[in-house]
Amino acid sequence: MDIQSIRAQIPALASCTYLNCGTFGPTPTTVAEEAVRLTRLIENKGPYDRDVNDEILGLFEHSRRDFAKYVGATPDEIALTRNVSDGINIVASGFDWSPGDEVIITNEEHPSGSLPFLNLTERYGVKVKLLTFQSNVERLLADLDDLVSDKTKLVFLSHVSTVDGARLPAKEVGEFLKLKNIPYMLDGAHAVGQFPVSMKDLGCDFYAGCGHKWLLCQQGTGFLYIAEDWITKLKTSWVGWGMAEDYDLDSLSYTSLKTAQRFEFGTRYWATHASAVKALEFHNNIGPENIYTRSHDLAAQLKRRLADIPGITIKTPMDRLDSTGIVCFSTAGLNHPEPGNWLWKNHRILTAHNPDTKSMRIAAAFYLLEDEIDLLADKLSELAS
Numbered sequence: 182m183d184i185q186s187i188r189a190q191i192p193a194l195a196s197c198t199y200l201n202c203g204t205f206g207p208t209p210t211t212v213a214e215e216a217v218r219l220t221r222l223i224e225n226k227g228p229y230d231r232d233v234n235d236e237i238l239g240l241f242e243h244s245r246r247d248f249a250k251y252v253g254a255t256p257d258e259i260a261l262t263r264n265v266s267d268g269i270n271i272v273a274s275g276f277d278w279s280p281g282d283e284v285i286i287t288n289e290e291h292p293s294g295s296l297p298f299l300n301l302t303e304r305y306g307v308k309v310k311l312l313t314f315q316s317n318v319e320r321l322l323a324d325l326d327d328l329v330s331d332k333t334k335l336v337f338l339s340h341v342s343t344v345d346g347a348r349l350p351a352k353e354v355g356e357f358l359k360l361k362n363i364p365y366m367l368d369g370a371h372a373v374g375q376f377p378v379s380m381k382d383l384g385c386d387f388y389a390g391c392g393h394k395w396l397l398c399q400q401g402t403g404f405l406y407i408a409e410d411w412i413t414k415l416k417t418s419w420v421g422w423g424m425a426e427d428y429d430l431d432s433l434s435y436t437s438l439k440t441a442q443r444f445e446f447g448t449r450y451w452a453t454h455a456s457a458v459k460a461l462e463f464h465n466n467i468g469p470e471n472i473y474t475r476s477h478d479l480a481a482q483l484k485r486r487l488a489d490i491p492g493i494t495i496k497t498p499m500d501r502l503d504s505t506g507i508v509c510f511s512t513a514g515l516n517h518p519e520p521g522n523w524l525w526k527n528h529r530i531l532t533a534h535n536p537d538t539k540s541m542r543i544a545a546a547f548y549l550l551e552d553e554i555d556l557l558a559d560k561l562s563e564l565a566s
């Protein structure tokens with residue numbers, strides 16, 4: 182991988198050290214320029230100019246095919262959403278819930294992974310059970326086995342923990358749940374673009390992901406995978422033009438599309454997904470495996486350095502297979518209450534730091550330099566001395 186030529190395609194990297202890519206970083210020039218080109222086209226000519234409309238909708242479908250291919254699904258199994266939260270809500274509201282039904286989620290869900298289910302508790306009396314997020318397969322499956330019951334209607338788990346970047350043995354969970362015939366959904370917000378994911382391999386029924394984190398797409402590029410046999414079983418809650426094959430006001434009936442597009446409706450900003458085509462091209466040209474390897478190498482380097490800094494406690498698993506490019510650690514032992522602000526103001530190093538929990542989350546994205554990882558460690562050492 183020629184890292185310098187890759188970095189030249191993301192010029193913002195020259196002006197600051199982006200260690201928070203997982204929570205939005207700069208996009209490559211090709212993506213930014215495509216977004217501007219499409220916006221200009223739409224605003225100058227109007228979205229329903231025939232040529233504009235053909236181009237935008239053509240690229241929108243192109244991006245559906247690209248996302249589908251990227252995750253090993255068919256385009257019919259992909260709904261293009263605004264974000265990961267959309268996908269989770271579509272599934273959470275797609276079952277006929279009754280009081281006493283049970284949903285299992287992990288204790289490390291992002292608010293967008295827990296609130297849609299807590300909302301079901303409020304509305305329908307659904308019981309939410311918490312599974313401890315852990316990377317050890319045997320312990321995870323044993324705990325899951327203790328929690329499932331004949332009332333379990335859905336198991337929803339983060340593929341990668343938003344708290345510390347630990348990786349779930351998601352495939353083994355899929356095999357376990359398949360035997361029990363329990364629907365299975367994964368939140369892939371921090372998995373997609375970090376390492377290759379394959380829907381069929383994971384054995385999940387639903388998978389919510391996005392391009393706007395690790396794939397370096399524009400904001401607003403979510404997708405939801407719905408396994409073929411679920412497309413017509415999952416109920417639609419929000420409907421409108423674009424999701425039906427036909428409707429008839431005389432008979433007061435309609436027929437929904439037979440693809441995951443039945444979960445898309447109404448006017449939206451199609452150009453956002455259209456520019457994702459360029460981001461996936463950028464990613465695929467570098468190669469998902471290369472990206473995975475480099476990012477994990479950088480994370481390993483960072484963990485090695487952090488382990489030597491007094492006052493820092495690493496929370497992310499050290500084992501490569503159990504973790505990702507995200508490295509999370511406690512900053513409680515450092516001599517500064519807000520090291521994230523200090524790093525930004527003094528050294529233009531962008532991190533994600535939570536002063537309340539005194540923890541810092543670093544995204545060791547593939548495009549970083551080894552020197553930048555060392556720079557962070559050096560600066561944190563200064564706060565430790």
Ligand SMILES: Cc1ncc(COP(=O)(O)O)c(C=O)c1O
Pocket residue numbers: 204263264265266267291293294339341342343368370371391403
């Ligand atoms: C694990 C996880 N799930 C869901 C979300 C929400 O994603 P979105 O903003 O695309 O809805 C996030 C956002 O950071 C996340 O980390």
